[in-house]
Amino acid sequence: MRARHYLAGGVSFLAALSAVGVDRLGADPLTSTAVNTYGTQGIIDMPSAEVAPDAQLSVTYAKTKNAARTTITFQATERLSLSFRYAGIEDYADDYDTYTDRSFDLRYQIAGEGTYRPAIAIGLQDFMGTGVYSGEYLAATKTLGDKLTVTGGLGWGRLASHGAVFSMGTRETDFVETGGVPNVKQWFTGDVAPFAGLRYQYNDKLALVAEYSSDAYVVETQRGLVDVNTPLNFGAEYKVGRNWTLAGYALYGAEVGARLSYSVNPKHPRIPGGTQAAPMPVAQRPAPAADPLGWSGRWIEDGTDAPGIRKALKTALAKESIILESASLSATRAEVRIRNQGFGAPAEALGRTARIMSRAYPPSVETFVITEVSNGAPLQSTIINRSALERLENRPAGEMLAATQFADPKLAEQLPVANVEGLYPDLQWSLSPYITASVFDPDSPVRADAGIAGRVNYRLGQGLYLGGSVTGRITGNLSEAKPDPNDNPDIPNVRSDSSFYNQDRFHLEDLTLAWYTHPAKNVFSRVTIGQLERMYGGVSTEVLWKRPESRLAFGVEVNYAKQRDYSDPFAFRDYDIVTGHASAYYDLGNGYHGEIDAGRYLAGDWGTTISLDREFNNGWRIGGYATFTDISFDDFGEGSFDKGFRITIPTQFVANAPSPDRTNLLIKSLTRDGGARLSVQGRLYETVRQAQQPEIEDRWGRFWR
16 A cells, blocks of 8 residues: 555545535434444444444544544445445554555344344454454344443454454455455454443433453554553443534543544435425316316317417426426327426426316316426326326325326327427526535545536537536645556556646536437437546447336447546547446336446446445435456556445435435545546436336325425
8 A cells, every 4th residue: 555644534524414414314313323433333442233224324533642534334224234434543554654544344233132132233344455444243232221232242353352262263464455355364263352332321412331342452552552551441422413423432541532423314304395385286177067168179179279378388387497398289188298497306396297287278188198308308208197186186196106107208199299489599507606525635634626617508409408517716725636647557547647637727627519319119319529527528429228117227338538638628638548338227126226337448448337326215315336347456556446435415405495406425435547437427327217117106205295
């Protein structure tokens, strides 16, 4: 591992997470405090067998005299939790002022707590790194009464460096210098030592903790960094507000430490709904005797003003931030195409559109076909019988779902498309503040730029868009980051010199002409040409196959990319390449989504990216990915292979107002050249699936909102 300075940005990261609005989400008031200094469920240093509430996301910053740890933990299922940690230890090794380490943890609760049985969990700590915190454990936790929790367990590796009672063979001590590779040969080998702990929940805010630690801090004591006078540690935790927990500890009989944790749960919004106005009620049709002309359908022959109906419909939908793209009409059928600009849940936009249609059309119109359009391409048609809409307005949403049909627009739309006049050409622009942050920098705790971002979208016609964005930095220090090129002459610097693109105060982020179509049943396409992203220009083409009702989709993307100049927005460097991937996507159910991409990456390497994400009905999404290519771990460098952790936060949770927009956070330990892909806006799968049947059904409860 090459020299890196200490990351002291844990508190900054917690503050940034809070700033994007996640304080709006709730967390269990007691369980969320049971986090140790490693950022996982535990006592002080030792783990426990407890689990956080399903889907809870916690960020922890723990500090002692010579070390600090920043940890992100996600309760991926009711029993499985995953953690990513970044730590710095001063004077831990001769070649470093501060030795920094990235590590991953995996924990699974084998059994939950019963009347007489304790909860039992098995865990791997730092299971794929350079081994600084490497250890395994088996823990049992039992609650006694309303306030006392007792934990006991057995530790291996670092968690067996004090008080070992027996051994399970010789533990492997060879580590991969670049890290990032599972240390399988080490797991549950070597000495085994017991640990124990107590937690006394004094009240809803305050908890007192004590433990017998099996970690002797061997390297730290040998280097004179820590004095371990006793294996006993003591502490107190206090819950500050709804999401924050502050803890202080007396450690090893010689030192003090502190911990700050922030916990949220995307499954449970603290403030349900938003500030939007209530929708219009469904208009009940009059009896046939009261409107015989309207029920007969002769009105369409008698010169009823269909363009007038279309204009009124357009105006009413615009008030809901829904753009009417086309409206076709017969005596019994109305077909509309809409662009949802107001709601994160497509079902909510569908429900409001259907209500407005019930008020706009004569009574003989029985069938409503609502097709959602994105980037000019029709994605999904929802077919609603008007009589069902009238009958079920005050019934549970599930009954309305059972009476609704979904189909590909190529099959559902039977009438000639009548486009709304005046939609094209259309110029839209925006100005907004931006913050771009970089963590895990070699020389600085957190680097960030802040400024103004401007974006222009010019809709030239159906599916044809010209768009671009410019950023202007007002303040920040990303330009001070040192370039980090790889040392292998056979691997081009396709991402590792990204810091060169931060030197100018103004930057053309992208400028593209994009064309989206739905050329055949279940087939969608995209062609994008121009400055595709900050570092590359070229041409990107994509085709996606996906049936509306299917959880499976396939896609192919082929790109020609040429590296852009560092400063001149329209100049290029010498490097160019053809890249592309074949992709398979699958909705695993219960909010889990898997993706496999296989193909050629920016550095010319061939390989596969595996992704798994969990999405919640309120729009939150948490997941990660790993990429393996024919670049060897040694040639890839520190980290061994590309991997990352990502969080998607719906804008409506920041603004507390309906919006389809989202904020994406990508957390990765290092930027390397292996496994690098283009960052092209408007890729098809996420756009298409969000408007299709499985996603609509998952959030159908918002149809009547």
